[in-house]
Amino acid sequence: MDVILYQDGLYYLTSSRGVLYQTYCDMTTADDHVSVWHVPNNIELERWSTASILQYHTENTFLNKHGGNLFNLYQKFPVRFGIGTCLTDNGPAIPIVYDTGDAISTKNLYGPYSRGRFEPGFITFRVFNYEKAAMAICSGVKPKACHTEHFCIGGGGHFPKEAPRQCGDFTSFDWDGYGTNTASSASKEITEAAVLLFYR
Numbered sequence: 001m002d003v004i005l006y007q008d009g010l011y012y013l014t015s016s017r018g019v020l021y022q023t024y025c026d027m028t029t030a031d032d033h034v035s036v037w038h039v040p041n042n043i044e045l046e047r048w049s050t051a052s053i054l055q056y057h058t059e060n061t062f063l064n065k066h067g068g069n070l071f072n073l074y075q076k077f078p079v080r081f082g083i084g085t086c087l088t089d090n091g092p093a094i095p096i097v098y099d100t101g102d103a104i105s106t107k108n109l110y111g112p113y114s115r116g117r118f119e120p121g122f123i124t125f126r127v128f129n130y131e132k133a134a135m136a137i138c139s140g141v142k143p144k145a146c147h148t149e150h151f152c153i154g155g156g157g158h159f160p161k162e163a164p165r166q167c168g169d170f171t172s173f174d175w176d177g178y179g180t181n182t183a184s185s186a187s188k189e190i191t192e193a194a195v196l197l198f199y200r
Helices: 045-051 070-076 103-108
Strands: 009-014 020-025 034-040 054-057 093-095 097-100 118-120 122-128 134-138 141-143 153-155 193-199
Touching (some): 034 045
Antiparallel strands (some): 009 020, 034 054, 034 193, 054 097, 093 122
8 A cells, every 4th residue: 555645835736616726735733733833924935834933833632622623613712802801701722832933932022011911832712802802813822911912813803992003913013113022012023924824
């Protein structure tokens, strides 16, 4: 019996409608595990793996407990304003294993005021801030306090504090200046990186 092993990389796939497209495939992430890469913007696809500022993965089968995929997980933990309170109603926080980077480098990507408000070494799904605004994911961290808008991403559509100052997927990463990595502002490095999630 021949065994065919595939590597991570670029592949051409054909959709059910016959459309040919090129995509990056993560062929080594284990079933029911999640892998996350933070890739600087404007990096060519072929260099995503080597250019990532952070890469990590989960090693437990937490998706099985939440419907087997991210769609079902977010059905259980919807990202909507006002349906929960910070810390009490957050979704699951899953331990991670770093492939690139570590807890210290993760911490240093965020502003000094934020660093004491989270614990690195986790990926957390659906969190709330003080104003009950929902964020989809805290990538690489688990909140310990409620100013999650400074280190979590993906918004639930309404951020009442100083509206419309907080907007977009990186809600308040620039609270004290764009990319300054001072006070509550995140570094330019993390602000200007795409967050890629892979899972099977």
